[in-house]
Amino acid sequence: MSWTDERIERLKELWSQGITASQIADELGGVSRNAVIGKAHRLGLQSRPSPVKPNEGEAPAAPATKAKPERSEKAPRPAPEPRPAPVAAAAPEPKAGVAQAQPTAPQQPAQPVVRSIGPGGFVRQGPGDQQAPIPPAPPRRLVPAKPSPEIADKTSLLDLNDRICKWPIGHPGEPDFHFCGAPANPGFPYCVQHCGVAYQAQLPRRDRKPPPPLPFGGPRVR
DNA sequence: CCCTGATTCGC
DNA sequence: GCGAATCAGG
Numbered sequence: 593m594s595w596t597d598e599r600i601e602r603l604k605e606l607w608s609q610g611i612t613a614s615q616i617a618d619e620l621g622g623v624s625r626n627a628v629i630g631k632a633h634r635l636g637l638q639s640r641p642s643p644v645k646p647n648e649g650e651a652p653a654a655p656a657t658k659a660k661p662e663r664s665e666k667a668p669r670p671a672p673e674p675r676p677a678p679v680a681a682a683a684p685e686p687k688a689g690v691a692q693a694q695p696t697a698p699q700q701p702a703q704p705v706v707r708s709i710g711p712g713g714f715v716r717q718g719p720g721d722q723q724a725p726i727p728p729a730p731p732r733r734l735v736p737a738k739p740s741p742e743i744a745d746k747t748s749l750l751d752l753n754d755r756i757c758k759w760p761i762g763h764p765g766e767p768d769f770h771f772c773g774a775p776a777n778p779g780f781p782y783c784v785q786h787c788g789v790a791y792q793a794q795l796p797r798r799d800r801k802p803p804p805p806l807p808f809g810g811p812r813v814r
Numbered sequence: 815c816c817c818t819g820a821t822t823c824g825c
Numbered sequence: 826g827c828g829a830a831t832c833a834g835g
Contacts, residue, residue: 595827613819627828629819634826640819 593622595631607632610640757783 593599599620606616613632617625633639757772758781774783 612817614817624828625819626830630821630828631826633820 593620600631600635603628603631604635604637607637607640754781757781757786759783759786 595603602620603616606619607613607628611619613625613628617623617628620628623631755776757774757776759772760769761772762769772783772786774785776782777784
């Protein structure tokens with residue numbers, strides 16, 4: 593397999609969505625996760641929280657001798673340059689305009705939390721929730737999306753920019769999967785209509801509508 | 815053990 | 826440029 597433009601584009605998108613290298617690898621197919629990671633770095637894609645990163649500021653004196661099979665001793669590893677921590681993606685949220693509780697409050701009993709459904713059917717955070725740093729990961733085992741005439745005039749991944757609605761229609765991997773494509777609500781990733789679905793104002797607990805907004809193309813049937 | 819991403823380096 | 830091998834933390 594080679595890195596065609598399409599595959600690179602897909603890699604960029606998936607990678608930026610926080611999909612793991614393994615998932616990207618077996619979604620793209622024909623490449624290992626190492627290949628994905630390598631390519632991602634070569635493309636200069638932003639690194640993502642790695643379990644192996646946090647290390648800095650040690651006495652460069654004498655690290656413990658490692659009695660392991662050195663593959664080569666050409667270049668002893670130079671000190672890794674400190675990399676800025678990845679910025680937490682701040683999803684736009686409507687201000688509820690409600691004063692927060694006092695910091696002295698010991699605990700919050702399990703209060704019912706309002707959740708709305710985001711694109712792809714993922715559960716969104718309620719306004720009161722703490723930030724969830726990680727974007728939702730789609731299910732594994734996706735079938736490779738193949739270009740088909742059905743989406744010829746639909747908004748595809750490559751058509752996305754910050755001025756058009758990115759609300760997904762259908763599911764990735766399905767032949768007619770595409771995006772809304774309507775003019776985006778300025779400052780938001782979606783059009784006005786889909787913003788209404790994606791973002792809900794905090795209502796009094798009294799009257800909240802049980803029927804959750806219909807997300808995209810309906811629940812995933814599998 | 816499994817997973818993760820980062821890095822190196824021969825090709 | 827590519828990616829297996831390797832590293833290293835969770």
